Each structure stands twice: as structure tokens, then as C-alpha cells.
Amino acid sequence: MAENEKKPLMKKRDVLIVGIVLLVAVAGMLAVKFLTPSTATNYAKIYVGNYVYKEVPLNENQVIEINQGSDIVNHVEVKDGAIYMADSSCPDQQCVDQGKITAKNYEQRALRNWVVCLPNQVTVELVLEDEG
Amino acid sequence: MKQTSSRLTTQRMTRLALLAAAAVVLGYMDGILSAAMLLPTGVKLGLANTVLLYSIYLLGPGYSVLLMILKVVLTGFMSGNLASAFLYSMGGGALSLVMMLLVKALGRGSISIVGVSVVGAVFHNIGQLLVAALILRTPALMFYIFILMIAAVITGTLTGIAGRQIVRVLKIPGSADPFREEGGGNK
Numbered sequence: 156m157a158e159n160e161k162k163p164l165m166k167k168r169d170v171l172i173v174g175i176v177l178l179v180a181v182a183g184m185l186a187v188k189f190l191t192p193s194t195a196t197n198y199a200k201i202y203v204g205n206y207v208y209k210e211v212p213l214n215e216n217q218v219i220e221i222n223q224g225s226d227i228v229n230h231v232e233v234k235d236g237a238i239y240m241a242d243s244s245c246p247d248q249q250c251v252d253q254g255k256i257t258a259k260n261y262e263q264r265a266l267r268n269w270v271v272c273l274p275n276q277v278t279v280e281l282v283l284e285d286e287g
Numbered sequence: 288m289k290q291t292s293s294r295l296t297t298q299r300m301t302r303l304a305l306l307a308a309a310a311v312v313l314g315y316m317d318g319i320l321s322a323a324m325l326l327p328t329g330v331k332l333g334l335a336n337t338v339l340l341y342s343i344y345l346l347g348p349g350y351s352v353l354l355m356i357l358k359v360v361l362t363g364f365m366s367g368n369l370a371s372a373f374l375y376s377m378g379g380g381a382l383s384l385v386m387m388l389l390v391k392a393l394g395r396g397s398i399s400i401v402g403v404s405v406v407g408a409v410f411h412n413i414g415q416l417l418v419a420a421l422i423l424r425t426p427a428l429m430f431y432i433f434i435l436m437i438a439a440v441i442t443g444t445l446t447g448i449a450g451r452q453i454v455r456v457l458k459i460p461g462s463a464d465p466f467r468e469e470g471g472g473n474k
Contacts, residue, residue: 164448166469168394169402173440176409180436187430 197258199238201231202278213238213258213281221277229277231270238270238279245274256281303350307357310338314362329415329431330438333408333446339384340404340450341457344465348388355380374422375415382414383407396468400454404447408439
């Protein structure tokens with residue numbers, strides 16, 4: 156055909172279709188990525204001594220202060236699905252060094268789903284509710 | 288002449304048989320090629336779709352539905368796993384064909400064969416995954432659709448361009464210009 160050369164490979168609407176499909180795909184992937192962790196109701200138990208001080212969901216960022224008096228204070232922070240000891244009044248600071256626990260990394264951690272502050276007797280346990 | 292009468296003449300039957308055979312063979316080659324190119328599971332070139340595009344543009348909706356059903360049934364027999372393979376490809380084939388016919392009709396020439404092909408590829412995947420999610424009862428499978436959609440855009444564009452050339456070269460003598468709706472405007 157004569158107009159073979161002149162015709163563009165795709166029309167404007169074709170490009171529009173491609174754009175819409177790609178947009179939906181990328182939006183969908185992002186939605187799956189960001190919505191899935193928040194729908195799972197993972198939470199953490201914070202113990203002081205032998206009893207549960209507080210249970211906190213991992214889907215909202217917050218800082219929990221555990222004040223036991225006599226300048227024994229711990230701050231546990233929840234941020235973006237991770238929980239960790241933000242600071243502690245203890246001398247060795249090992250609990251702070253133990254870093255963050257998340258639903259994804261706990262299997263690689265030495266203490267798995269725990270953060271432990273022995274001097275202050277504060278422990279944090281991540282509880283997974285995924286497979287409910 | 289145009290396919291005004293829906294009677295199944297010998298010529299039409301032969302044409303349909305040839306196209307069905309081509310679609311089955313291309314579909315089979317598709318599987319081998321996709322495996323050879325190490326494409327991820329579920330991603331296929333969709334070569335058989337060029338045949339369907341051909342029939343949509345040159346033979347009309349009726350033929351295309353028949354062709355799709357023939358292809359699905361024959362492929363189902365070949366795979367040796369009639370029940371599930373049949374359901375998967377029927378879900379993909381039916382949804383894909385309906386959407387392609389719809390887009391072509393609604394596009395009224397402002398959407399070219401490439402756009403129709405992309406829509407077909409995307410909805411083929413959606414249809415198959417819907418059936419799979421229903422059969423396996425795992426709605427979580429649906430997240431895979433977004434990856435497949437991106438792949439479908441690429442493969443759909445390629446098969447659409449191939450389909451356009453095939454429709455041009457293998458035009459049925461005496462039939463109307465398959466691209467008449469798209470007009471001569473070259474921009």
C-alpha cells in the first residue's frame with residue numbers, strides 16, 4: 156500500500172491505552188506493596204519484668220515510654236512496621252544495638268523476634284498475625 | 288464481497304479451518320519459544336493472537352468467536368489436560384476476544400490494530416488469572432496480574448504490529464479495506 160510508510164506505528168489512542176494499562180499495573184503493584192503489610196495486624200508485646208506492659212500494633216508510628224521510676228526509662232519506637240529500642244537508661248545499651256525487628260527480618264536476627272534490655276527488665280516481642 | 292450472509296459456505300469453512308490450524312500451531316510454538324527465551328511463568332508472546340486479529344479485521348466477529356472456540360478446544364485436546372487447560376484458555380480467550388471486538392467497535396478507527404492487540408493481550412491474562420483464582424481459590428494470585436499486564440503491553444504491541452502486516456499482506460481479494468475506518472490521515 157502506498158501510505159504504508161506514512162502511517163505511524165501507533166495512533167494516539169493506542170498510546171493512551173498503553174499508558175492506562177501501564178498506569179494501572181504500576182498503581183496496582185504499589186498498592187499491593189504498601190497495603191499488604193498494613194492490613195496484616197502484626198503487633199508487639201512490651202514486657203516489664205514478667206508481665207505485659209503494653210501491646211502495640213505495628214501499623215502506626217509511635218513512641219512508647221516505659222518509665223519505671225528511679226531514672227529507669229526506656230523508649231520503644233514503632234516506625235514503618237519496625238519496632239526497636241530507641242533509647243534506654245541502661246548502662247550497656249545492648250538493647251539499642253539489637254536494632255529493629257520487622258515481620259521480614261526477624262528470622263535473620265540473633266534474637267529473632269525479641270529485643271531485650273536485661274538491666275531494665277524490658278523486653279519487646281514481635282507477634283505475627285499473618286497466618287491467622 | 289463482505290460477509291453479509293452468515294451462511295457457512297465451503298470457502299468460509301476452509302478458511303476457518305486453515306486459520307484454526309494456524310492458531311493452534313502458533314499457540315504451540317508460543318509455548319516452546321517462551322520457554323526457550325526463559326520468559327517468566329505466564330508470560331507469552333501471544334503469536335496466536337495475530338490469527339485472531341486477522342479474523343477480527345477481515346472476517347468479522349462471528350468468525351472470530353468460532354475461531355477462538357476452535358482454538359481453545361483443539362489446544363485443550365492437545366495438552367492432554369482437557370478440563371483445566373480448557374477452562375484457563377477459555378477464560379482468557381473469551382474475555383480477550385470480547386474486549387478486542389468492543390475496543391475495535393468503540394474505537395471507530397481512532398484505535399488501531401496495535402491498540403486492539405494490546406487490549407487483547409492484557410485481557411487474555413486477566414481472564415486466565417480470574418479462572419485460575421477461581422479454580423485454585425487463591426485470590427492472592429491476582430497480584431500477579433500487574434506484572435503480567437506490563438508484559439502484555441510489550442507482547443501485545445509486538446503482535447499488533449505483526450498482525451497489521453499480516454492483515455495487509457494476506458488481504459482477502461475483493462473484500463473491503465480492513466483499515467478503512469482508520470482513514471488516510473497520516474498523523
